[in-house]
Amino acid sequence: MPEELHEDLKLYIDKDTNLGDFIKHPLLFWASYDESVTELVNDSYKSKLKEADIAKKANKWENWLMLHERPYRLDAFMSIAAELDKKNYWELLLWLWIDTEFPTVNKDIWIQLFTRKLPNKRKVMNGKERRVLARLPDRDINVFRGYGDEEHADGISWTLSYEKAEEFAKRWGSEDAKIAEGMCKKEDILAFLNGRNEEEIIIDPDKVRVLRSQGILITN
Numbered sequence: 420m421p422e423e424l425h426e427d428l429k430l431y432i433d434k435d436t437n438l439g440d441f442i443k444h445p446l447l448f449w450a451s452y453d454e455s456v457t458e459l460v461n462d463s464y465k466s467k468l469k470e471a472d473i474a475k476k477a478n479k480w481e482n483w484l485m486l487h488e489r490p491y492r493l494d495a496f497m498s499i500a501a502e503l504d505k506k507n508y509w510e511l512l513l514w515l516w517i518d519t520e521f522p523t524v525n526k527d528i529w530i531q532l533f534t535r536k537l538p539n540k541r542k543v544m545n546g547k548e549r550r551v552l553a554r555l556p557d558r559d560i561n562v563f564r565g566y567g568d569e570e571h572a573d574g575i576s577w578t579l580s581y582e583k584a585e586e587f588a589k590r591w592g593s594e595d596a597k598i599a600e601g602m603c604k605k606e607d608i609l610a611f612l613n614g615r616n617e618e619e620i621i622i623d624p625d626k627v628r629v630l631r632s633q634g635i636l637i638t639n
Contacts, residue, residue: 421457422458423457424461425465427444428444431444444464446471446486446487447464467486470482471486475499500532505537508537509540509541510543512532522574522576523571523574523576526573526575530609533575552605560604560608561602562603564578565598566597566599567595568596572632574624575621575622575623588635603627608622
């Protein structure tokens with residue numbers, strides 16, 4: 420008799436793909452699944468499950484999150500947020516933010532996470548980033564956001580740099596790409612991050628007064 424697929428994985432089989440069955444479990448993604456690879460799939464899953472258990476018991480939260488497939492990492496973080504001390508919370512939130520590709524999809528959740536009433540929020544930024552933020556004027560800060568389509572216009576990631584906004588607008592080569600220009604107050608900024616040289620401003624988009632939004636020319 421062929422080995423049966425692990426019980427944990429059965430509910431995560433997606434049959435609606437062009438590559439055959441696809442397993443999309445928080446700890447394991449597997450394309451083109453069929454019974455011939457069940458033993459290998461089960462072994463891979465049990466190995467990651469064991470690693471995740473070891474990491475969690477040792478409070479190695481970054482390792483634990485990394486063992487999760489990227490689309491599930493935000494949910495995984497939320498499941499342990501209450502267990503984290505104030506230092507680990509902010510440092511891990513920063514790691515997760517940098518790791519996330521489309522934060523606009525979960526905009527409201529990100530705002531809740533960045534506005535959590537927990538001490539030591541300064542740890543989400545390094546010393547240089549905190550100094551840059553402190554030097555910004557209290558109000559009328561010019562910010563920009565580049566996006567590929569209207570679905571991603573209303574995001575929490577902006578930048579002080581028009582050039583960076585333009586790079587993001589052009590990233591997907593969309594004919595609908597635009598750059599929004601807005602103004603905000605320093606007190607509404609949740610974080611200033613520059614680890615990727617993006618001069619990134621994290622802010623609730625409802626706190627940004629959009630002055631204009633204009634299309635850009637995409638060239639091949």
